[in-house]
Amino acid sequence: MQPNSIARVAAFCLMAVCALDVNAQGPCLTASKFGPTDQIGNVNHITPEKTLAASKLITKGKAYRLGIETNKDTPAYPPRTFAITIVQPGQTAGASLGPTKTTYNDDLINGWAGVGSQLDGLGHIGIDNLYYNCNRSVDFVVTDGLKKLGVENVPAIATRGVLLDMSGYFNSEIVKEGTAFNRVEIEGAMKRQGIKSIEKGDVVLFYTGWLKLIGKDNKRFGSAAPGLGRDGARYLASLGVAMVGSDTWSFEVVPFEKDAGVFEVHQILLPRNGIHILENINTEEMVKDQAWEFLFTLGPTRITGAVQAIVNPIAIK
Amino acid sequence: MQPNSIARVAAFCLMAVCALDVNAQGPCLTASKFGPTDQIGNVNHITPEKTLAASKLITKGKAYRLGIETNKDTPAYPPRTFAITIVQPGQTAGASLGPTKTTYNDDLINGWAGVGSQLDGLGHIGIDNLYYNCNRSVDFVVTDGLKKLGVENVPAIATRGVLLDMSGYFNSEIVKEGTAFNRVEIEGAMKRQGIKSIEKGDVVLFYTGWLKLIGKDNKRFGSAAPGLGRDGARYLASLGVAMVGSDTWSFEVVPFEKDAGVFEVHQILLPRNGIHILENINTEEMVKDQAWEFLFTLGPTRITGAVQAIVNPIAIK
C-alpha cells in the first residue's frame, strides 16, 4: 500500500475509535432520562400542575401572536424555498356549485418546513447520525417521513414562558451578531428584569431585535445572529427547560463560538438533552409590554414524520 | 336568432338581475359589522377581558391536543393530496459537518392545506365569487396567494371554548351521518351538559365521534357526516361566536338539508358572518373528561395569502 493509503486507513480507524464514543460505549450519548422509548424529551416536564400554575400568570388577558409570516420572500437557510398556489377546482368559466352559487378557493403548499417561525423537532439535528434517545438515522429516517421523533409526537404545550430581553440587557436595539448568551448573560437579564427563576418545564425565549432586519437587510439577517452559546445551553439544560427559542433564524450564536462545532448548541439541546428549539419567534410586542412571565401555548402542526414545523405560538399575559 | 338562443339570452339576463343581489344593491351581502377594511370577522369579539375570563376556566391544568395527524393516508376532500419528503442536504457518503459531526434532517411539504385538522379562513368559501366583507374574487384572489382574507391575518386566539357532546345528546357512539344540529339540538346539548350560555367571542366545538371512522371506514368517513344545519348556523351567528368546529371533515351536515345549497352552512358562517370554521378537531378525550368549558388557544400557521391552515389547537381545562 502507498503511504498515502496507509495514512488513510489509519485515519479511518481512528475515526472508528472516536465513533465509538457516539455509538458503542454503554448507554449511548443521547440516552434519554425519560426512558428508552421516549420521543419527546423535556416537554415531559410539563405537568398539569405546571400548566395550572402558568395559567395564573395571566393578569391582563392579552394574547400575543408569536409567529412571523411564511412566504416565498421569507429569508431561509439554503436551499429552502416556499410557495403557495391558490386554486378553484371545478369553477372554470364562472361556474359555481348549487342553488346558492357556492364558490371556493383551495390551496397547495410546496415548500420546506423550515421557513419562517419554526419548531425544530428532536429528529432535526444529530451527532454523526445519532439522534435523540439513541435513535440512529439508519433506524428511523425514511424518505417519506421519520419513523420516530416526528413532530406529530409533541404533546399539547401549555406552560410557563419566560422572556429574556437581551436587547435591553445589552442596551442595543438589535443585539450584534456573534454575541453569545451564556450563564452570565442569562442571569444578568433575569436580574435586570426581576425574573426570579427559570424552572423545569419552562419555555425560555430570547428577544434580540434580529427580526427587524427582515425586509431591510435579508443578507445580514441570514448570515449571522446573536444567540445562545454552549455554556448557556448546558445551563438551561441543567434547569430542565422544556423548550427554548429566539427571534433569530439560528437560535444559537453565529458565528459559532471559538472551537465550537457546527450548530453545536443545537446538538447540546436537541439530541443530548431533548430540548426543542424555536426560531424566528417574534416577541417584540411582549417586550414593549414587559410581559416577562406568561402562559406559553403551542400546538405544532401534526404532520406525520415531520422533522420541523412552521409554528405560531400564542403567549398570554 | 333561434328560439333556443333567445331563451339563453333571456336566462343570461335573468341571472344578471339575480346577480345584482350579490353584487350591486346598497351595502353588499357580505358587508362586515366591523367595518369595510376588516379581514378577520368575529374573532374581533375576543378581547383581553374575554381571554382573562376564559383563563379562569382552567381548574386542572390539563392541556388537550386537538389536532389529528396529517399524512398521505389522511382521507381528504378530492382532489387533495399530501406528501412529506425528508432530506439530508450535503450529507452524502456519511458526511457530517464540522468537528462535532453535525448531521441533520430537513423536510419538504408538498400537499394541500386542507388535509387533516384544518381552519377554514375567510377566503375559503364565497357566494358566486363574493367573499367576506365585499371582497370579490377578481379583486383579491391571485394564484400565488390571496391579497386579502389570508390566514396570516388571524390574530392570536385565546378565548372561551364550549364543547357540545352530540354523541352524548343523541346517545350514539358515532352520531349518524345526515343528522343536523340546529338550535333545538344545541340548546338541548347545553342543557344536558349544564352549559349555561354560549357567548360572543366563544369557540364552539361539536363532538360526534366521527373521527373514529378514520382507518376503519374512510369511505364512509368522507362521504357524509353529522353536523350543523342552517338554523343552527344562524343561531350561533346571532350569538356572535368567534369560531365553530367539529370532529368531521365537513363541519356541516352532509347530505345537506332539504333545499339547502352546496355547503350553504359554510356560506352562512364564513362570508356572511365572518365566523371561522375548524374541521377534524379531535375532542374525544375532552368528552371523556367532561371538559365542557375551557380555554381554547390557536395560532394558525401564518402562511401569507393562505386560504386554510393545518391546525392543532390547544384546549386547557
Next chain:
Amino acid sequence: MQPNSIARVAAFCLMAVCALDVNAQGPCLTASKFGPTDQIGNVNHITPEKTLAASKLITKGKAYRLGIETNKDTPAYPPRTFAITIVQPGQTAGASLGPTKTTYNDDLINGWAGVGSQLDGLGHIGIDNLYYNCNRSVDFVVTDGLKKLGVENVPAIATRGVLLDMSGYFNSEIVKEGTAFNRVEIEGAMKRQGIKSIEKGDVVLFYTGWLKLIGKDNKRFGSAAPGLGRDGARYLASLGVAMVGSDTWSFEVVPFEKDAGVFEVHQILLPRNGIHILENINTEEMVKDQAWEFLFTLGPTRITGAVQAIVNPIAIK
C-alpha cells in the same frame, strides 16, 4: 333599479349576445376539421409518407438539441416557479445497499410545466373557456388533470421542419420586440433562404435571437418579443402546418398588434386551428449551419392530463 344597475344588466345581456358567437350558433367556433372526437389537431397531417420524405432531408446526420435548460433561474411567465430536489433515500450515515455498495440519487420536481422550452397543448388556450374542438372548460378541465386535450394524446412527431431565419431577414442579431411576422415577412424569409414551400404537416420554427437575452437581460426577455402576427397565423393555418415555434417565450409578437386580443395569435393557432405552439426553442446553431429544412422529431412527456410539456425537440440535418 338605479341607472347604474340598469346599465349593468344591459351590459350583461349584450355580453350574453356576444357570447352566443362562441357557444350557440351551429357548429362551434373551434370545431375540428378532423371530426368531433379529435384531440390532436393538425399533427394528424403527419403521415408515414410525410415522415419518410422528411427523413430524406437528412444529409449530414447532424443532430441538434433544441431545448434550453429549465431551472429555478429560468425566466418564466408569472407566477410560474420551478425547483428540483435531489434525495438519497435510505442512505443516511453513508449507508449503501448490498455487497456492491450501491448508492443512488433520486429527484423530485416541484414546478410549473410552462418553464423553459415548452409545448403548448391544445388545452392551454381558449376563447371564453371554449377550447379546441368544442371542448368547454367545464367539460374537460379538472384540477388533477385535463380529461381531454392532454399532452399525453400527442402522437410521435417526426416530420419536415422548416426554419425561418428572421434575424437574417431583418439583418438584426436580435430582432426587435414588437416586430410582427406576417405573410409578407414569412414569404420574404423563405425567398431569402431558398425555401420553396411550407407544406401541410410541417413544423415551422422562427429564429429571432431572442434567447440571447437570457442571463443578460431577463427583464427585457420576458416583457416583450418579436413574433408571429395574426395575419401570419392565419396564413400558416391555411397551409395546414402541424406545429409552429420560436425562440421566444411568447411565440407571438408582444406587444400584441393594434386591436389584437390578449394572445390572440395563440387563439388562432390552438383552439381555432389545432396547431400546437413551441416556445423557447433554440435554433441558433441550426442557423449558423443554414439547416433550413430538416427532420424534426419530438416526443413530449406523456404526463396524463397535462396542459403543457417541457420539451427538448431533436432536429436532424
Next chain:
Amino acid sequence: MQPNSIARVAAFCLMAVCALDVNAQGPCLTASKFGPTDQIGNVNHITPEKTLAASKLITKGKAYRLGIETNKDTPAYPPRTFAITIVQPGQTAGASLGPTKTTYNDDLINGWAGVGSQLDGLGHIGIDNLYYNCNRSVDFVVTDGLKKLGVENVPAIATRGVLLDMSGYFNSEIVKEGTAFNRVEIEGAMKRQGIKSIEKGDVVLFYTGWLKLIGKDNKRFGSAAPGLGRDGARYLASLGVAMVGSDTWSFEVVPFEKDAGVFEVHQILLPRNGIHILENINTEEMVKDQAWEFLFTLGPTRITGAVQAIVNPIAIK
C-alpha cells in the same frame, strides 16, 4: 475496550481497506474512456455518420411513440409519487383576458422524476458514492441539483436502434420475472430476428411484454422483472452501445442473479461504462411490425441538475 467494540473497530478498518478499492488506487474505478471531464459517457459514440446511417434505416416513415403515461396511478419504485395540478390564474368568476376573451389553463408538476418511462442519467447510480468518471457524491451532489452528470448534459440522441424481442425468443407473451438476458440470449434473439450486429453507439431495447401488467397486476409489475444480467451488461458494454432500455421498471433482472449486488447491472452500465438506461419503454407496436432496426431519437427534458428524466423517445422505421 470490550471485545464487541474491538471487533467493531476491526470491521471498520477492514471496510476502510476495501473502500480503498473504490477510491484510492491509481485511476479510479469509474474513470471514463472519454477523458477526465466527460459527463455523458457512451453517447459520445453517436457521430453524424452514425446518425446519417441510422436515418437510412427508415423505410416506411412510421413513427412510434415509446413513452407510457405518467400520472398518480403509474406504479413506481417507492416512495416515489406524482401529481399534476391544473390552474387558471386570474380567471375567477368567469373572467377572461381582453377583447377576444382569452382564457387559459396552466399546470404544476409535483412528483418524482422516476415515474413512468424514464432515462437514468449518469448521476443516478454509484458504487459507494463513487459515480461515473470519478465523481464522488460529496463533490457533485447538491440538494437543489447535481453539479455534474445532470441530464441537461445529454446531447441530441439520434442513432441506430436495435429491438430485441425476448418475448419472441422465449416464446412467452410476458417473459417470466427473474429471467436473465445474457450474451447467449442476446445473440440468440439477434439470430432469430436476423439482426447481424450490435454496434458502437447503438441504443439497444429489449421487449418482454412486462408493461402489459400495468393496470392488471401492479403488484407483480413492480416486484420483479425479466431483464439484463451482469454478463449481458458486460457484453453490451464491450460493444460500446450508447444506451440500453426495456419495457420493465428495473431494466435489469429482478430478483438479482445469484451473488449479484443490488442493481449491480445498473452499476456496470452507468458508473462503470457510461451507458444510459431507459425504463418502461413501450415497444409493443414495433414488435408487431417487426421493426427491429430503426432510427432512435430522444431529447430528454433539460432540467438542470436532474438525475433522471421522464421521457418519450421516438423511433422511426
